[in-house]
Amino acid sequence: MELVIRKLCKSFGGHFVLDQVNLHLVSGNIYCLMGPSGSGKTTLFHILLGLVSADSGEVNGLNGERISAVFQENRLCEAFTPVENVTMVMPSSGNNKRKAREALKRLLPDESLDRPAVTLSGGMKRRVAIIRALMVPFDMVIMDEPFTGLDEETKQQVITYIKEQSAGRLVLISTHQEEDVQLLNGIKIHL
Template sequence: MSLVVRDLSKAFEDLQVLRGVDLTFGDSGIYCLMGSSGTGKTTFLRILMGLEKADCGVIEGVEGKRFSAVFQEDRLCEDRTPMENVMMVAERSVTREAAQRELCRILPEESIWRPVYTLSGGMKRRTAVCRALLASFDILLMDEPFTGLDEDTRTQVIRYVRERTQGKLVILSTHMEEDARELGAEVVRLEER
């Protein structure tokens, strides 16, 4: 069943962030939410994640679905290693060896045994992406997941995301058209209200 959003609105006190948003997403595929700053991309994703309540509107097709996410900030346990951060949310079938193998695809091996606070911003971002991909999910929500990555790493991570999300629904927010192109994603615009 596809994910349908109808007439979704959300305001924070006097600030109207989303107004009457109507969107439809397929069962699977990658969708890029685009729009200038302040158009409510993050708020929209947070509502889907169940972290914010919409003022009005309907979301269909999320019942019983498992979400995974890359947040706008990395939200990692800083005193733990990337390996531990991944394992603490990974689905049961993911072994340490598998997690190590996956992490090593986008991170230097020595970095996966170090506490996160010793890693660079880009390494933390990649850890957050890998964590989201190794958790069990039906719908993956990513809020500007490639921020802080250099060109080569960005390409590498995009390729990794494409490969790991085959057959799943991915909704991600970004400012860059290029991200959508490289991901082969459908662009969905959230316009300023």
């Protein structure tokens, strides 16, 4: 997959959040989008996800491609368990529960898997959101500050998991931390 963004612009109330953004992204790489708060990272992600339309510019390469996402907010269904939160987005299949449980066990304690998400800590919820994004079939995954609320050890585990599950696909991650680029073996891009 090849994603080409040309001269992308988006403004809110006359203020340009994205101004002539150009990017060229290719499958098999992890791109780390760097930039201060308010630089338009989330807006760019929302345009790519089809949640917001751009004022002008072009986005090529998304036709028919499957995009998955970790939102800036976890966006979990809080009354449901981590297993249910993962299976609800997976295409229907007989062994979704088993697959979801196995994936969740890698990053979460066993006892947390059957509790409503509302009872989980912020870091646990973040991990559920990351696993959910990686358990659906995808060609590209967008992750908006996925390491928020994770301690260093957990972050390492999550990075290993992301690299393993997204191999060969296009990964676009926003982060504030320079060290994340090295940990992810990523390519740094600035907005």
